[in-house]
Amino acid sequence: MVPILRVLCDGKQHARRELVSEVLDFVGLSEGQRSVLLKSGQPKAENRIGWAISDLTIAEAAVRPARAMFEITALGHALLEKHPQGLDQKIMNTIDAYAAHFASKDGPAEAQSQDAVIEPDSELSPQEQIEAGIALIHTDVSSLLIARLRASDPAFFEQAVVDLLLKMGYGGAEQRGKRIGGTGDGGVDGVIDQDPLGLDKVYIQAKRYAEGSNISRETVQAFVGALQGVGASKGVFITTSAFTVHALSYAANVPSRVILIDGDRLASLMIKYRVGVQVKESYDVVELDEDFFE
Structure with missing residues (x-):
């Protein structure tokens, strides 16, 4: 999230696609690193940036002044100044807008968030955590198969x-x-x-x-x-x-x-290839269709 805020701190409005590209350049990812894919086929780096943009927007550290456009807020500047080394889940849960977004009648935002992911403080994106969880299940099933x-x-x-x-x-x-x-x-x-x-x-x-x-x-x-x-x-x-x-x-x-x-x-x-095993559960991972709003 911090690299995104650093790119946005120029005060300008950034289109989503441009923002992703600028963040990749800012952190200095090589072409090889950019080409690393998740099992879904999506570039891993772009996936992480997408989730980070989502979290910053939920926390109101960044806003959408127009379709598929983003800019930093006063809160974003404050977070960048206070946490220049990085933002984690615990810090995000202290932000009112972020906590309110995940709050429910069943409990506080922190508990809700911890139930929703494998490791709340993980550097992995939610989709990567899902894939990691599936990999653990496959490892267990592999042993049983053999x-x-x-x-x-x-x-x-x-x-x-x-x-x-x-x-x-x-x-x-x-x-x-x-x-x-x-x-x-x-x-x-x-x-x-x-x-x-x-x-x-x-x-x-x-x-x-x-x-x-x-x-x-x-x-x-x-x-x-x-x-x-x-x-x-x-x-x-x-x-x-x-x-x-x-x-x-x-x-x-x-x-x-x-x-x-x-x-x-x-x-x-x-x-x-589903030989000797059967699908127990399946999940659909969705994301916002930015093209729909452009």
Whole structure:
């Protein structure tokens, strides 16, 4: 919020888009820093500036004299002079207009604010805090997913990885993919079409290993040999554990195209493509449509 007030303290009216750009320049963000995106696809820096502008406006430290225009108030100048190093939630809650905005019959503004976000004093924007909370949930669910997969029947696990690749878009127009694991499978647990006509196929190896029982170079090498046995050049090796450094190095340098997916990535992909999980809650994050008011 302080960089915004410093830009506004020239006493001029600033259009929202110009204000965002001027604040980015004022704090000296590099192009790389400006290009960092939230999972929603919005630039993280612009998201933080947007929330900061909103808070300053609610507190009446800045006002909108015209559509999508902003200027500093006497309160804004006073806050800048008193708190040049930064403004946090506790300071904002002492401002009458800000407190009144969040006040309700159920309790004071500070309690209301603390219920609304994960960390009231966090430097993260509310949207970033939501994403951080979702990430914590995904981490917990990932652990549960891998535990259940390790405890499942081998055939179930093999079918699960085939289902995952189908959800990821493989399998062609007819979603062709099947589990072929079992005795005499030739070192291949599944096969799936890579293109709509089935002209190219991807072969799958699936290993349910406990944590710490990492896949060795020799095991990956055996899978590559199995690929050559069926005349294939592409394969996906999926495990609930991890791969040794030698296994990773071998896969990266072998002529055949072999993708290695460890337990962490497997769980992440299953959550992303909704395999073995279901949506419990969903939330819509809205923002003011400035174009509507311009």
